[in-house]
Amino acid sequence: MHNRHSNLIIRRLEAIGTVTDEAREALDNLPAREREVFRGQDLIREGDKPTECMLVLSGFLYSYKALADGTRQIVSFHVPGDMPDLQSLFIETMDFSIASSTTSTVAAIPHDNIRKLLRSQPNLVDLFWRDTLINAAIFRTWVMATGRLEASEHLAHVLCELYARYEAVGLTQDTSFALPVAQAELADALGLSAVHANRTVQALRGEGMVEMEAGHVTILELGRLQTFAQFDPTYLHLSHPTKHSK
Amino acid sequence: MHNRHSNLIIRRLEAIGTVTDEAREALDNLPAREREVFRGQDLIREGDKPTECMLVLSGFLYSYKALADGTRQIVSFHVPGDMPDLQSLFIETMDFSIASSTTSTVAAIPHDNIRKLLRSQPNLVDLFWRDTLINAAIFRTWVMATGRLEASEHLAHVLCELYARYEAVGLTQDTSFALPVAQAELADALGLSAVHANRTVQALRGEGMVEMEAGHVTILELGRLQTFAQFDPTYLHLSHPTKHSK
């Protein structure tokens, strides 16, 4: 049997590629220090120089960049199985912060151990690299959505993405999933004001495409939502995408 | 002496890390088929499954994602030395297109040869991986700029970024550099309409911070431009960043 953190990593990596038995074994032997982070608390800050990588075990986190006027832009959400600062392995200084939007558990894995692992398992280098490439694809898509979609389409797109990513690690219940973020945080992710984010949520609800309340989302009509958002799951490069459109 | 394409790759990689002599040698032996691309022409299209990677030798290209209504969002610019589709090594299907905005020369390097190179030079795996991570950081920053900066700040930010990236590969002349894109393309990069992009360019010119004309940009007051754009070069993770602000 595997331990909690290796189970999650493996599930994540299997969603994007193939994990050999040997690699599975090696992942299981990674040491990890578990840690809790609470709502609104920063796990890592811009400018930090981490010596370990974080693996999300439970909860929900997000990365953001702060601006001069005190506002911020959330640049990605992190669900269990994600390693939000994997980049710190190769890039010394963090160029963004990571915060938790609810009580989350993370496993901290020292760089040294990951480096040793990657040396012994070249198979994993490919998979981890692939993971960073998929992350980049997600950012690209956020640029597209932020730059060219209307607020309600953008929100719909984010919901489609989260649904697909949750499903990839088996964390959906039917067509609903956890989204424990306040509307103000949603606003920071969409590049909107909090007031307009609220109106945007109401618009989507009014369309009957989703239910959003008390920290979780239920998608009522996935196909329609995806079409509306112009969501094409290709960019997530998952092994078994969940395209339901048309 | 090195050939044209390896010279550029090496300069690029040296800007972000250290290249061993052995790796240098191996890079020099990469086979490459040179190719010209002309203004407006797609080098690679969304949905393609490339079997080689492109290295920009000269000119200027950009990546974009097309939307349902015929509009598009440019998600990144590519200067000489960049490998805009390095990801195709690990991700089968392209989720964006790459087009040239002027006459450009690219070198096509077969995946097989790159894979062989990476097996023999683990040092290069780190560097290439680091390159993809830096790319991701650039996307993140674009999300931030698109979501939270005003149009003129956003334009200023893009100019600061390009200046820093050009400088890293030694392609600036004093404080000016080539930007052979029409304002309509700038608009697609900034997520603006062409009309507003024009007004935004005029605003920056009016401030006396930059000159922009006939496909090239001269930065008149770098410090002020960087401050205005809230540009912090950390995210480019270059070895010798060009921070001039205060």
Added chain:
DNA sequence: CGACACATTGACCAGACTCAAAGCTAGTGG
């Protein structure tokens, strides 16, 4: 009950969009 955090509304404002029409400039054919 009061405090706090979050969601919701209303009224008004502004940055950016659209449509439409002119300028400019380099290149082409006569």
Added chain:
DNA sequence: CCACTAGCTTTGAGTCTGGTCAATGTGTCG
């Protein structure tokens, strides 16, 4: 050498999406 075109840039006028400010609900917790 000039009229003509094509591709860009620039301007003007009216509209709209999303922003700001300021209240007002609502729910949870001590």
